[in-house]
Amino acid sequence: MGAKRKTMPSKTNILEYWNPILIKLGLETNYELSGKLDLCFTCPEIGTQRAHIKPVCQGGNNSIKNLHNLCCQCHKESEIYEGQMYWRWFKYKRLEEFDSNKFFKRMLNKHKIIYKNE
Numbered sequence: 001m002g003a004k005r006k007t008m009p010s011k012t013n014i015l016e017y018w019n020p021i022l023i024k025l026g027l028e029t030n031y032e033l034s035g036k037l038d039l040c041f042t043c044p045e046i047g048t049q050r051a052h053i054k055p056v057c058q059g060g061n062n063s064i065k066n067l068h069n070l071c072c073q074c075h076k077e078s079e080i081y082e083g084q085m086y087w088r089w090f091k092y093k094r095l096e097e098f099d100s101n102k103f104f105k106r107m108l109n110k111h112k113i114i115y116k117n118e
Ligand SMILES: [Zn+2]
Pocket: 040, 041, 042, 043, 044, 045, 070, 071, 072, 073, 074, 075
């Protein structure tokens, strides 16, 4: 009692929290696939890290509202942005990555096994 836990929410919890919000923002997600494959929120990369939207060194905390699941590269890329700039980056990145079948092409190439398993 009293001691503050420093544990972070799980990646599944982060996805569950953000999924409906991203849909409302017009950034639809393939929720089931995202959960299964541990997909980056902004690109088709698999294997994510919990990334702080507002960095801890700037007062950001471990609350679910302040965490996104990003791949290593997107995590690095996002680190220079904060506040509105972060969200601009997020939206631009999403549009860029999910545009013109790039997403599906990359998915198919990377995860043949999953698609073969019918
Ligand atoms: Zn990514």
